[in-house]
Structures are given as structure tokens and as C-alpha cells.
Amino acid sequence: NAGVTQTPKFQVLKTGQSMTLQCAQDMNHNSMYWYRQDPGMGLRLIYYSASEGTTDKGEVPNGYNVSRLNKREFSLRLESAAPSQTSVYFCASSPNSLSGSLADTQYFGPGTRLTVL
Amino acid sequence: GNSVTQMEGPVTLSEEAFLTINCTYTATGYPSLFWYVQYPGEGLQLLLKATKADDKGSNKGFEATYRKETTSFHLEKGSVQVSDSAVYFCALSGVPAGTALIFGKGTTLSVSS
Numbered sequence: 706n707a708g709v710t711q712t713p714k715f716q717v718l719k720t721g722q723s724m725t726l727q728c729a730q731d732m733n734h735n736s737m738y739w740y741r742q743d744p745g746m747g748l749r750l751i752y753y754s755a756s757e758g759t760t761d762k763g764e765v766p767n768g769y770n771v772s773r774l775n776k777r778e779f780s781l782r783l784e785s786a787a788p789s790q791t792s793v794y795f796c797a798s799s800p801n802s803l804s805g806s807l808a809d810t811q812y813f814g815p816g817t818r819l820t821v822l
Numbered sequence: 823g824n825s826v827t828q829m830e831g832p833v834t835l836s837e838e839a840f841l842t843i844n845c846t847y848t849a850t851g852y853p854s855l856f857w858y859v860q861y862p863g864e865g866l867q868l869l870l871k872a873t874k875a876d877d878k879g880s881n882k883g884f885e886a887t888y889r890k891e892t893t894s895f896h897l898e899k900g901s902v903q904v905s906d907s908a909v910y911f912c913a914l915s916g917v918p919a920g921t922a923l924i925f926g927k928g929t930t931l932s933v934s935s
Contacts, residue, residue: 709865738922747911747927748866763922795865810856811923813865 707731709814711796717820718786726781726817728796736801737779738763738811739771741792748795754779755801786821793818824849828912828926835902835933843897843929845886845912853914855879855888855895856923860909869897869910902933 709730718724730737735756740748740763750763754773768790770782779798783790794817799809829844847853854873858866870879875890884899895912912926 736922745927747925748923749925750922753922797866810868810871811866813858813867815865 709796709798709812711794711814711817713817714815715818717822718783719822720787722786723782723784724786725783726794726796726819727778728780728814729778730796730798730812731777732798732800732812733776734798734800734812735776736799736809737773738797738799739769739779739781740795740797741765741790742795742816743792751781751794786819788821791819791821824853824914824924826912826914826924826926828910828929830927830929832930832932835931837904837933837935838901839933841897841899841902841906841931843910843912843931845895845897845926847893847895847912847914849893849914852890855886856913856915857884857886857895857897858911858913858925860911860928862908866911902931904933904935907931907933 712727738753739751742748749765751769752771754760757776760771772780796814797811799811801809825848827846856871857869859869860866870881872879872888878887886895886897909928909930911928913923915923
């Protein structure tokens with residue numbers, strides 16, 4: 706049982722390049738999340754998926770897109786990377802019932818450290 | 823809107839000292855409250871949680887009590903260890919239904935021997 710896995714662990718991009726961050730969970734959780742962590746800012750929600758087949762914007766969605774590929778996988782795409790997107794990105798998942806409550810405990814992956822030059 | 827305010831760090835303590843990290847929240851309704859911990863180079867892990875007023879969450883010697891009257895969820899530990907050095911995040915969720923976690927900005931704890 707690996708929990709939440711993320712790839713890659715580190716990435717350096719040039720401005721304007723695109724890339725996809727991958728996330729998978731093996732806990733059969735319904736909900737998945739993408740956060741970014743910046744110094745002094747805590748964690749900010751980018752996008753989330755309450756259940757398979759649905760995605761919603763969080764606090765800072767601009768410049769990102771997501772895909773909930775199946776129940777296990779939730780990817781984050783940067784179409785045209787900018788230096789402001791230099792950050793550490795965390796994926797998380799939580800059990801949550803399909804009735805809609807998102808209050809359950811979240812389980813985090815180890816993070817992807819992204820630098821955009 | 824809903825928000826979480828944590829005391830700013832860094833907090834620097836000697837081993838076996840008493841720890842308090844303050845956390846207050848603003849929320850409509852009755853949120854669930856959480857403390858997460860992030861060790862260097864790792865993702866966040868749930869430390870403890872409380873889902874209703876007067877509940878006490880506890881784990882690994884850490885405790886926090888959900889105080890509705892003061893809208894607080896302060897983290898305490900009676901005797902810290904070097905291995906407790908980490909960043910601690912207070913968070914809330916659940917109000918309104920369908921919202922995800924809202925985190926505080928984090929408090930860095932450094933414990934020296």
C-alpha cells in the first residue's frame with residue numbers, strides 16, 4: 706500500500722514549456738486535490754476532484770488544468786509555465802462519501818519541487 | 823469567508839520544553855479542525871483532529887482542544903524532542919459542505935538538544 710505517489714520529484718522548466726504532474730492513490734479514495742506550497746503562504750488549493758468524473762477550481766487555478774483520469778489518478782498540467790509557478794506541488798486524497806462532504810482527513814503525497822526559469 | 827490564523831514562527835525551543843502553537847479560526851457553522859505536520863523534505867501528515875466543540879484530539883504526545891467559544895484549536899506538547907522539529911499547519915474543513923481544507927500559513931518548530 707503506497708498511499709499517494711507523485712511523479713516527478715523534481716523538475717526544471719523553461720518559461721513557456723509545458724508539463725504534466727502525475728498523482729495516483731491506491732486507497733480507493735473518492736476525492737483528490739492539488740495544492741501548491743510557497744514560503745509564507747501555507748498551502749493553497751489549485752483544483753480538486755470531489756469524485757471520479759468531476760473537477761472544480763480552488764483558490765489559485767489560473768495557469769493550470771487538471772484531469773481525473775480514473776478513480777486512482779489525478780494529473781495537473783501546466784500548459785505554458787511561468788516563473789510564478791515555481792513552487793512545491795502536493796497531491797492529496799481523502800475518502801469522502803459521494804454525498805458531497807469534503808471534511809474527511811486528507812492524505813498527502815511527497816511533493817514535486819518545480820522550478821521555472 | 824472561512825480562514826485560519828496561526829502564530830508566526832519560527833519557534834525555537836530546547837529539548838523537554840513545553841510547546842504551544844496558537845491557532846484561531848473564522849468559519850460559518852461548525853467546521854472540523856486539524857493539525858498537520860510536515861517533516862523536512864516530506865509531504866504533510868495528519869497529526870490530530872477534532873470534529874466538534876470540546877473534543878480533544880491527541881497523538882504522539884500532542885494535544886489540541888476544539889474551543890468554540892474562543893474559536894481556537896491550540897496545539898500543545900508537554901515535552902518536545904529534537905525529532906519534533908517540523909512545520910505545523912492548522913486547518914479547517916467542512917463548512918459549507920463540499921469545501922476542501924483551508925490551511926493556516928504554518929509554524930516552523932526547531933528543537934535543539
